[in-house]
Each structure stands twice: as C-alpha cells, then as structure tokens.
Amino acid sequence: MIKGIDALMKASDLPDAFTAEPGSTLAFKTGDWRSLRPKLDREKCIYCAFCYIYCPDGVYQDMGKDEKYFKPDLDYCKGCGICAHECPKKCIEMVLEEV
Amino acid sequence: MAKPIGLEVSLAVSEAVRLCDCDVVAAYPITPQTHIVEHLSELVANGHLNAAYIPVESEQSAMSSCIGSSAAGARTFTATSSQGLALMNEMLYIAPVLRTPIVMAIANRALSAPINIWNDHSDIMSVRDAGWVGLFAENGQEALDLTIVSFRVAEDRQVSLPVTLNIDGFTLSHFIEPILLPTLEEVAAYLPPFKPLVKLDIAKPISMGLLGTPESYAESRKATDDVLLGSLSVIKKAFAEFHKAFGREYKAVETYKSDDAETVLLTMGSISETAMTAVDEMREKGEKVGLVRLRVWRPFPSEDFLQAVSKAKNLAVIDRHISLGVPFGPVCLEAKSLLYDAPARPSVTNFILGLGGRDVTREDFKEITQKAKALSGKSQSRFDLIGVWE
Incomplete structure (x- = not known):
C-alpha cells in the first residue's frame, strides 16, 4: 500500500x-467526486479509442481485440463527460450516479 | 585570545555564512542588504567558500531556488530587504510547511509607498504569520553570532524550519564595528553537518508540495504551528550551547535593569542599544525605568515575555511599523493579547517611532517614559507616533 x-x-x-x-x-x-457516470452502448461502439485518448484522467482501459471496447475505472473517473462529448458515434451516455 | 577586527556588519554576516560552510546562496541584490550577498559572491568567486552562488532574476526566484536546494539537502542562505521580501511572499509561506531549513538575513527596510530605502520593521511585520523562526540582532557581533545560531536552529531535525535573522538596514547593516571572528573549526564543532529531515533523493523518491484538500489543509497548518512553537526550546538550547562554546550569552527575551523597574520599555533590534543608554541616563536621575528586548520574535516567547514584564507598573511597547487600520502596532497587539489573561498586568501604552529611517534618539525614550507614566492606569485609544511633524 x-x-x-x-x-x-x-x-x-x-x-x-x-x-x-x-x-x-x-x-x-476520486471516483466519489462524480455525479454523472459514463454508460457505454457496446452495440454502437467502433473501438476507435477516442474516449481513451481524450480522458483527462487516463481512467479508460483497453479491454483488448476480443472484447473491442474501452472501460473506465470508476475508482478514479470524475464524471467530467469529455468521453461522451468526443465519442464520434455518441455511444457514451452520462447517467446520473445513484447514491 | 582572538582580537576583534573592524568589519562592516553586512560583511560580518557574509563571513558567518562562510564559517558555516554554506552550500548554496541564491539571492538578488536590494538596498540595504546588497553588501551581504555581494561579499558572498566574492567569497565564492575567490574560492574562500565552496558554494553554488545562484544569481537569480528576482526574489521570488531566489526563494524558490532556496526551497529547492534545501530540499535537496544543501545548507542554504539568502538575504533580502523590503520590496524583495514582499516579492518572495508566496514562497515564504511554502518553505515552513515543506520543512525546508533556510537562513535568510533581512536588512530591515521600510515598505513602499512612498519609496524609502531606510530602516524600520514594516518588511518583517508583513510576513510575521508565514511560519518562519524570527530572530533580531542588536549589534554587529550579534549579527555574526546569530547567523551561526540560525543555521543550527533551522537544521535541527526537531525544527527543520526556515529562519529570518533581522538586522536593521543601514543603522546596523552598514556600520563598521569591532567583531570577533570565530575559526572554521570552532564553528564546525558547534554546527553539525546538515542532515535533512526529508530529502529529494533519486534513489528514494518522495513527492513534496502536495495538494492539501479541505480534509488535510488545517491539519498540515496546525502541524507546522506545533513545530514552530516547539522550536523555542531548541532555540534556547542553541543559545546555551553557543554561550558554552563562544562565551557570549543570548536569551529569547533580554532584560536590562528591568527587575525593579516601575516603567519598562519593550524594543526589538538595534534601537535597543540607544534605549539602554537612555535607561542609564534616566536611572542616574532616579527614574525607575528598565528595558526588555525581544530577541526571538517568532515563535513568540510568551512565558519569558510575561515573566519579564509582569512586575512592572507601566509597559511602553515600541513598534517600528504601523499596522494600517488598527489602533496599535503589531508588537503591542501581541503584548496586549498575552497580558489580557495575566493575573497582574502593567498599564500598556504603544509608541511608534523610527519609521522609514527617521532618527531614534535617547530623548525619544525619555519622552516615551514620561508619557507612559502620565498615561498609567488610563486607556490609550491609539498609538502615539513619536517625533511626528503635525
């Protein structure tokens, strides 16, 4: 530790x-700073890595060529929504973080 | 027995820094401090002091360099005055929390405006809350001695804080006085090598200068305050061991003929020597007057102060700075707040003098003594500015 x-x-x-x-x-x-959480629609995702590149905190992890998507580490994601804004396919939705 | 030599007080401070085998000097010249760092740059250039001399582009950079070099484990010195100290301000608040020992001589000078290069205490008073240990020298020998003591206190691992050594600009810094220079060996025996409490080390990295969130900022400020308050015992020990090694005695609060005094004057810095002469002259005429001087300004030596003044009937607190918008000067505010809870307290009056280099004379202290006596038991609504033309 x-x-x-x-x-x-x-x-x-x-x-x-x-x-x-x-x-x-x-x-x-820093995950508990978040009020909105990114929710990915994997049907629409083209595995382009824009979310991975644009994330200012580097929380997106590449899930690999088989899974073909990027997953945010919610322990650190602050919910800024930049991934959702930049996504060319608009497949990331910012949903209210339920307490 | 060594013989005293005639030396400008600024140069005596530089020589003390050489005797302490300082590693890094980062400074920017400013009147009336310039001679200190000018002489240090000569000592380095001529090979008399094996140190890195960093000629920076501003005082803000000077203090930033000092914090960095101290964090890297180097014995560090700088000097400044007035506007230079003001330009360092943001860095001055950082050094104590990062526990970076730095010794800084301040040739005390008035703050602008109006532009004034002469002596008062407005520069040091503007940074009184920054968390530095603050010492005051009254003459040249003290300036040299206390520079050595400052390194010892700053680098003590229980303290590990920066220290300001205050010497009055011009009225002390530019005088030539007889000064005893200790040897390198004597100083080395008194001042152990610098072993930093925390150190920037590639082999064992740490992060310094972290974010303090609302959950940790207050705790960090309190931790620094605890260390600063606790440094008083280390300062006293450093004084006692200096006395043992060099034969010259220093106390956190110095007293002069104050034991049986009815009226006590409170001063800081070089005007104390003028005040002592005035006390002698008044004593000859039967006036029961004495003098108490604060050698240590931060941490405020509360108990020593209370012990020194509580028996007096009248206490005349002398300030060298106007805290604009407040009825009393900063030293008086400290004195009054401490005395408020004291079981027996003198009648406190406040006098401000010697602003912006205005001469301070023996007659001023005689006038203050008479005024303090006349105001005994009455309340003073605002400080009395001595010698003001109005």
Missing part, C-alpha cells in the same frame, strides 16, 4: 513536511 495523505488524518499523524511516496495519488480515489 502506497502511503499518501489520507483524508481525516490527524495533524500529529501527518508525514513530516507533508510529503508522500511516489504514485500516492493511486491511493487517493
């Missing part, structure tokens, strides 16, 4: 100089 700055950390438990080990943002899951 990579040590980072955790939410609700006491002042006395913070690391010296407010530092973190490299890659600590992996431990900082």
Whole structure:
C-alpha cells in the first residue's frame, strides 16, 4: 500500500513536511467526486479509442481485440463527460450516479 | 585570545555564512542588504567558500531556488530587504510547511509607498504569520553570532524550519564595528553537518508540495504551528550551547535593569542599544525605568515575555511599523493579547517611532517614559507616533 495523505488524518499523524511516496495519488480515489457516470452502448461502439485518448484522467482501459471496447475505472473517473462529448458515434451516455 | 577586527556588519554576516560552510546562496541584490550577498559572491568567486552562488532574476526566484536546494539537502542562505521580501511572499509561506531549513538575513527596510530605502520593521511585520523562526540582532557581533545560531536552529531535525535573522538596514547593516571572528573549526564543532529531515533523493523518491484538500489543509497548518512553537526550546538550547562554546550569552527575551523597574520599555533590534543608554541616563536621575528586548520574535516567547514584564507598573511597547487600520502596532497587539489573561498586568501604552529611517534618539525614550507614566492606569485609544511633524 502506497502511503499518501489520507483524508481525516490527524495533524500529529501527518508525514513530516507533508510529503508522500511516489504514485500516492493511486491511493487517493476520486471516483466519489462524480455525479454523472459514463454508460457505454457496446452495440454502437467502433473501438476507435477516442474516449481513451481524450480522458483527462487516463481512467479508460483497453479491454483488448476480443472484447473491442474501452472501460473506465470508476475508482478514479470524475464524471467530467469529455468521453461522451468526443465519442464520434455518441455511444457514451452520462447517467446520473445513484447514491 | 582572538582580537576583534573592524568589519562592516553586512560583511560580518557574509563571513558567518562562510564559517558555516554554506552550500548554496541564491539571492538578488536590494538596498540595504546588497553588501551581504555581494561579499558572498566574492567569497565564492575567490574560492574562500565552496558554494553554488545562484544569481537569480528576482526574489521570488531566489526563494524558490532556496526551497529547492534545501530540499535537496544543501545548507542554504539568502538575504533580502523590503520590496524583495514582499516579492518572495508566496514562497515564504511554502518553505515552513515543506520543512525546508533556510537562513535568510533581512536588512530591515521600510515598505513602499512612498519609496524609502531606510530602516524600520514594516518588511518583517508583513510576513510575521508565514511560519518562519524570527530572530533580531542588536549589534554587529550579534549579527555574526546569530547567523551561526540560525543555521543550527533551522537544521535541527526537531525544527527543520526556515529562519529570518533581522538586522536593521543601514543603522546596523552598514556600520563598521569591532567583531570577533570565530575559526572554521570552532564553528564546525558547534554546527553539525546538515542532515535533512526529508530529502529529494533519486534513489528514494518522495513527492513534496502536495495538494492539501479541505480534509488535510488545517491539519498540515496546525502541524507546522506545533513545530514552530516547539522550536523555542531548541532555540534556547542553541543559545546555551553557543554561550558554552563562544562565551557570549543570548536569551529569547533580554532584560536590562528591568527587575525593579516601575516603567519598562519593550524594543526589538538595534534601537535597543540607544534605549539602554537612555535607561542609564534616566536611572542616574532616579527614574525607575528598565528595558526588555525581544530577541526571538517568532515563535513568540510568551512565558519569558510575561515573566519579564509582569512586575512592572507601566509597559511602553515600541513598534517600528504601523499596522494600517488598527489602533496599535503589531508588537503591542501581541503584548496586549498575552497580558489580557495575566493575573497582574502593567498599564500598556504603544509608541511608534523610527519609521522609514527617521532618527531614534535617547530623548525619544525619555519622552516615551514620561508619557507612559502620565498615561498609567488610563486607556490609550491609539498609538502615539513619536517625533511626528503635525
């Protein structure tokens, strides 16, 4: 487990100089910032990788030549909707994140 | 026994930096601090100090370079004044939280406007909340000694914070005084090699300068405040060991004939020596007056201060800066807030003098003493600006 700055950390438990080990943002899951979630219609998807390229957080993973689609990692997707906007086939819909 | 040599106080600070075997100097020249870094660049160029001298394009870059070099484990020094300190402002608040020890001499100078290159304390007061340790020197020997102490305090792993060493611009920085120079060996015995608390190291990488979310920002500021408050004991220990090694004694709060004083004057910086002469002259005439000086401005030495002033009947707090829009100067505000809860407290009055290089004389302290006595037990609605032409 990579040590980072955790939410609700006491002042006395913070690391010296407010530092973190490299890659600590992996431990900082931003998925709960999301209010809209991308929903893919795989029937219309042409596996063009626009969502993968345009995603500002790099959360899309290539599912490979057999599956032929890209899947967002919802632990980190902030729900910005850029993938849906850029998709040439309009096969990504932003749906309300149900609590 | 070493003999004192005649040396400009600015150059004494540079020589102290050489004796501390500093690794990096990043600075931008500004009056009246220029002689310090000018002499350091000579020392580096002539091979007397094995350091990297970074001639930066602004003070903001100077402080950024200092934070970086300190984080990389280099003993780091810079110096500035007034507008230069103001230009560093955003970086000044970053260095303490990143726990990067840096020693910065400030040749204290008034802030514009109007443009003024002369001495007062408005520059340091503008960054009083930034989280730096703040020390004040009163004469040349103290400026040299406290530069060495500053490195020791800054780099102590319990502290690991930046330190400002305040010397009054011109009235102290440009005077030639007899100064005892310790040897490299003596300083090396007092100041251990710099072993950083956290370090930028390719072999063991860390991230510095992280985002502090609403869930962690307050905690990080409090953690830094805890360290700064806790540094007072390290400062006192550094003073005590300096006394042992070099024979010159320093205290967080210095007192002069204040034990039995009815009226106590409170000062910081080089005007304290003028005030001491004034106290001597008033004492000769039977005036029960004394002097208390803050050597350590941050962390505020609350207990030492209360102990030094609580027996007095009157306390005249002398400020060298107007906090515009507030009835009292910054030193007076600290004094009043601490004394509010004290079981016995003196009648506190506030006097501001020596702004923008206006001369501070013995007569000013005599006038202040008489005014403080006259106001005893009465409330003062606003500071009294001494020597103002109106």
